[in-house]
Amino acid sequence: MKKITVLGFLGPTIDAPRPGPARWYGWRPSVGMFMHDDLRIDRLVMLHGSAHHALAEQTCDDIASVSPETRIERHVIDFADPWDFEEVYGTLLDFARSRPLDPETEDGLIHITTGTHVAQICLFLLTEAHYLPGRLLQTYPNRGSSEAAGRWNVIDLDLSRYDTIATRFAREQAESSSFLKSGIATRNAAFNTMIDEIEQVASRTRAPIVLMGPTGAGKSQLARRIFDLKKLKRQVSGAFVEVNCATLRGDSAMSALFGHKKGAFTGAAADRAGLLRAADGGVLFLDEIGELGLDEQAMILRAIEDKRFLPVGSDREVNSDFQLLAGTNRDLAECARRGTFRADLFARLTLWTFSLPGLARRREDIAPNLDYELERYAAREGDQISFNKEAREHYLAFAESPAALWSGNFRDLAASITRMATFSPQGRIDLATVANEIARLQRQWSGSADEGDGLDSILATDQLTALDPFDRVQLAYVVQVCQHSRSLSEAGRTLFAASRQQRASTNDADRLRKYLARFGLDWQALTRA
Structure with missing residues (x-):
C-alpha cells in the first residue's frame, strides 16, 4: 500500500492550544486528524508563516506524542497580503511545482480546513488542476463533544464523477476561448471558420450533424465537445452515447443499437435497452456510420424522423428523442451512388455536413x-x-x-x-x-x-500490374509527399532537396510534373485523391 501524506496549513487560530493539559480537551484540526484509528498518516507537509514558529513547534510536539511514526516537514510561506488571491495562488503554484507530493509512491491528502479562505480556495483549485496530486481532506469538530479528534472526510475531485463540476470547468474554458476548440488557439483560417459554423449550428438546432474526415482528425473529440456545449446551455438532459459502428457486426448490431426482448434469439437471456434508448434526451454519436449495414441504416432513419423504433423480438415500438451526430472517413455520397449507403438516409444527413482536415x-x-x-x-x-x-x-x-x-x-x-x-x-x-x-x-x-501504399486508389489494375516493385515503392513515396504538400513546388523541393543544391538553376515543379506524367498522374488528381 502507498504511504499517506497530508499537506496543509497550520491554523494560527483554530490550531492554537489551551494552556497546559487543557489543550487535549478541545479540537485542533492539525492535531486531531492524527488521533483516528482509521486514518494512518505517514508524512505531514506543514505550511506556516514565519510569525508562527512557536505554534508550529508546539503542534509538531503534540502530533509526535499521538503519532510518533509520522514524519513532519515544515515549510515557511509568507504572504504580503494573505487575502490577495493572485499572490496566494501564484505562491502556492510555485510551491506545488516543487513537487512536494509524489503520486507514484504516496497518496496525497490536501487538508483544506485550516488557513485563510483564500488559501483554502487556492488549495482546492490547485488540487482540481492536478498541480497538487491527491484528494481533499476536510476535518471538523464533533458538535456537542469536547473530544480532541473531531471527524474527517475525504473529497475526491475526479471530474468524471461529478457532472456539475465538469460542466462548470467547461464553462470557465469557454470564457477565454472557443469552447469547441478546447481552448486551443488554432491558426488555420478555414478550420476556425468551420468551428464557428459548427458552434452556431450546435447551439440552434437538433438536426443531425455529420463530421467527415480521416481517422485521427478529431471527430470523436469534437462530437464530445458539441455535447458538452449543448449540456452547458441546458439543451440536453440525457447522456452522450458513443459507438464505433465498425465494431458492430451481424445480428448483434441490431441488438446493440435498438435493444431486444428476452428470448428474441439464442442468448437473449434478458431484455436489453440498446444504445438508442440510452441516448434518450441526449446525443448519440455514431462514429464510422458508413460501416452500418443497410437494414440498420433503415431503422436509424426511422428513429431520426419519428423518434420511434422496434427492438429486436418486440411487437411494441419504443420512443427515444436524441440528437444524432455521425462521423465517417468515407465519402458517403459515393457510397450512396454505389448502393452501400441508403440514399434516403444520406439525404436526411446532408443538412449539416462538416469536413475536418487532417x-x-x-x-x-x-x-x-x-x-x-x-x-x-x-x-x-x-x-x-x-x-x-x-x-x-x-x-x-x-x-x-x-x-x-x-x-x-x-x-x-x-x-x-x-x-x-x-x-x-x-x-x-x-x-x-x-x-x-x-x-x-x-x-x-x-x-x-x-x-498499404494507397496506389490502388489512383491507378488502374493494369497499371499496377505493369509496375516493377522498385518503381512502386518510389512512386508511393512521391505520392505521399505530394498529398502532404501545399503546392507542386513545395513537393518538388522536398523530393529533390539534395540534387537541387548541385545545379545552377532548378525547376523542381517541372521535374516532378514530368515524373508523375510517366504514370498518367498529375498534381490536381493527387491532391483531389
Whole structure:
C-alpha cells in the first residue's frame, strides 16, 4: 500500500492550544486528524508563516506524542497580503511545482480546513488542476463533544464523477476561448471558420450533424465537445452515447443499437435497452456510420424522423428523442451512388455536413496543439513538462515540414508528445529526446507505408500490374509527399532537396510534373485523391 501524506496549513487560530493539559480537551484540526484509528498518516507537509514558529513547534510536539511514526516537514510561506488571491495562488503554484507530493509512491491528502479562505480556495483549485496530486481532506469538530479528534472526510475531485463540476470547468474554458476548440488557439483560417459554423449550428438546432474526415482528425473529440456545449446551455438532459459502428457486426448490431426482448434469439437471456434508448434526451454519436449495414441504416432513419423504433423480438415500438451526430472517413455520397449507403438516409444527413482536415493540412496548428497536449499530459499525469527552446524549435521545424506525414493525424501528435514527456523526468524535453522521437516517427511512418501504399486508389489494375516493385515503392513515396504538400513546388523541393543544391538553376515543379506524367498522374488528381 502507498504511504499517506497530508499537506496543509497550520491554523494560527483554530490550531492554537489551551494552556497546559487543557489543550487535549478541545479540537485542533492539525492535531486531531492524527488521533483516528482509521486514518494512518505517514508524512505531514506543514505550511506556516514565519510569525508562527512557536505554534508550529508546539503542534509538531503534540502530533509526535499521538503519532510518533509520522514524519513532519515544515515549510515557511509568507504572504504580503494573505487575502490577495493572485499572490496566494501564484505562491502556492510555485510551491506545488516543487513537487512536494509524489503520486507514484504516496497518496496525497490536501487538508483544506485550516488557513485563510483564500488559501483554502487556492488549495482546492490547485488540487482540481492536478498541480497538487491527491484528494481533499476536510476535518471538523464533533458538535456537542469536547473530544480532541473531531471527524474527517475525504473529497475526491475526479471530474468524471461529478457532472456539475465538469460542466462548470467547461464553462470557465469557454470564457477565454472557443469552447469547441478546447481552448486551443488554432491558426488555420478555414478550420476556425468551420468551428464557428459548427458552434452556431450546435447551439440552434437538433438536426443531425455529420463530421467527415480521416481517422485521427478529431471527430470523436469534437462530437464530445458539441455535447458538452449543448449540456452547458441546458439543451440536453440525457447522456452522450458513443459507438464505433465498425465494431458492430451481424445480428448483434441490431441488438446493440435498438435493444431486444428476452428470448428474441439464442442468448437473449434478458431484455436489453440498446444504445438508442440510452441516448434518450441526449446525443448519440455514431462514429464510422458508413460501416452500418443497410437494414440498420433503415431503422436509424426511422428513429431520426419519428423518434420511434422496434427492438429486436418486440411487437411494441419504443420512443427515444436524441440528437444524432455521425462521423465517417468515407465519402458517403459515393457510397450512396454505389448502393452501400441508403440514399434516403444520406439525404436526411446532408443538412449539416462538416469536413475536418487532417493534421498535415493544418500544419500552422501544430504549435498550439503541442501546448494543448502538454497541458493534457500535466492534467492526466500530474506532472508539468515543457520544451527547451532549441528542442521546441527543432521539433516544430520537422513537424511543420512536408517530411512529417502525420498519417495518424492528431493521434500521432498526441502519442508523440506523450512519449517525449514520459522520457523527460526532469520536466524539460531536450534536443536528444526530440531527435529520438523524430527518428521514431520516421520509422513508424515508413512501416505504415509498407502495409498499404494507397496506389490502388489512383491507378488502374493494369497499371499496377505493369509496375516493377522498385518503381512502386518510389512512386508511393512521391505520392505521399505530394498529398502532404501545399503546392507542386513545395513537393518538388522536398523530393529533390539534395540534387537541387548541385545545379545552377532548378525547376523542381517541372521535374516532378514530368515524373508523375510517366504514370498518367498529375498534381490536381493527387491532391483531389
